[in-house]
Amino acid sequence: MILPNDLGRQFALHAGEYEQKAVEVLRSGWYILGEEVKAFENEWANFIGSKYCVGLASGLDALWLSFKILGIGAGDDVIVCANAYIACVMGITINGANPVFVEPDKYNNIDASKIEAAVTKNTKAILAVHLFGQSCDMDTITAIAKKYGLKVVEDCAQSHGNKWKGKTVGSIGDIGCFSFYPSKGCGAFGDAGAITTDDKEIADAFRIYRNYGSEKRYYNKVVGANSRLDEMQAGLLRVKLRHLGELNAERCRLAGRYTEEIGNPLIELPEVRPGADSTWHQYVIRVREGKRDALIDYLKERGIGSIIHYPIPPHLSEAYAYLGKKKGDYPITERYASEVLSIPMFNGMTEDEQNAVIAALNSFR
Ligand SMILES: Cc1ncc(COP(=O)(O)O)c(C=O)c1O
Incomplete structure (x- = not known):
């Protein structure tokens, strides 16, 4: 079976280094917020091109704490792409703020030409989600934010190291949020x-x-969270970061081959926005003529896995029934939800595996 993302492979690429670091951390006797976290924060800030990095427990914490710290909550609107991952929306609503959805463009990210029409007197921020490894149009987003005095929070969970016109995402807005989910x-x-x-x-x-x-142990200034990055993850992330350039380059090579060799009138291939590059967190095709689910089965019969990112847009999710949105409110987003398919894309994928995926996609009718 070819998995959509085989995580064992990326571990195997540098297994010895991870194992050595894990033992080092275990033997250190210090497991939460220590020297590994400090070192990783410095290295990640350097890598992104920002002055500061603060390690946290998850990407969702990065998001909701961002809006909390920016003072955005009940009565405030935050603009976000309607086809974003649901955690992006939760980062807004956990604080009681209201998500204002804007449709995506053909690059799967927020259609920046539609943002201005969504600004209200309550708008406080734009959440720019760099979905699938590709940057949003940050020039337009930054210009609108400046015009209306809005904060810009970047969700870079799926975009580690890719750029918008030479600047690494996460260094452009007021805050860059990262998930290091495996x-x-x-x-x-x-x-x-x-x-x-x-x-x-x-x-x-x-x-x-x-x-x-708390700044000083047992002296608490505000009601906070337990969102500490631990030493084991920070140490292992330092190892991964040393190899991120080559890992991203490998994904670009895999994506390049897909783009060159997949040819099927039923399949629309992903495009990269001028000014952006992609680290190809996912390779997301769109399947025409209502044939997406048939393609999933066809691939499965040939031992090839795939994933839908994402089958239910946030506005139609049960969790957000209270927003009172209905089917048809965001037709582009809803169409994408019925057409998108992420095909296998992972570090350590072999040529034979990619051959099999390409052959299956090209023979599908
Ligand atoms: C775009 C996006 N934002 C936020 C998150 C949430 O990150 P985490 O799972 O680390 O909470 C994820 C991934 O899971 C994501 O893909």
């Missing part, structure tokens, strides 16, 4: 997250909020 580009070996920012006050606030709201 399947991500710089995936950890458990849950982990972080934020990046150039604003010292924001970075300091995250350090307080992530640890029960």
Whole structure:
């Protein structure tokens, strides 16, 4: 079976280094917020090109703590792409703020030309989700934010190291949010997250909020969270980061081959926005003529796995029934939900495996 993402392969590529680091951390006698976390925060800030990085427990924590720290909550609107992952929306609504959905463009990210029409007197921020490894149109987003005095939070969970016009995503908005969930580009070996920012006050606030709201042990300034990055994940992430350039390059090679060799009138291939590059977190095709689910079965019969990112858009999810949205409110998003399919794409994928995927896609009718 060819998995959509075989995580064992990326581990195997540098197994010795991970194992050595794991033993080092185990023997250190210090497991939460220590030297590994500090070192990783410095290295990640450098890699992104931001002044500060604060390690957290997850990408969702990075998001909801961002809006909390920016003072965005009940009565405030946050603009977000309607086809984003549901965690993006939860990052907004956990604080009581209201998500204002904007349709995606053909690159699967927010259609920046539709953002201005969605700005209300209550709008406080734009959440720019760089979905599937590709940057949003940050020029337009930044210009609208400036015009209306809005904050820009970047969700870079799926975009570790890709760029918008030469700037690494996560260094463009007020805060960059990262998930290091194992399947991500710089995936950890458990849950982990972080934020990046150039604003010292924001970075300091995250350090307080992530640890029960305390700066000094047992003296609590605010009601915070337990969102600490642990030493094991930070140490393993440092190893992964050393190899991220080559891992991203490998995914680009795999994506390049798919783009060159998949040819089927039923299949629409992903495109990269001018000015952006992609780290190909996913290779997402769209299947025409209502044949997506038939293609899933066809691939499965040939031992090939695939995933739908995402089958139910947030506005139609049970969790957001209270928003009162209905089918038809975001037709592009809903069409994508019925057409998209992520095909196998992972570090360590072999040529034979890719041959099999390409042959199956090309023979599908
Ligand atoms: C775009 C996006 N945002 C946020 C998250 C949430 O991250 P986490 O699972 O680390 O909470 C994820 C992934 O899981 C994601 O893909």
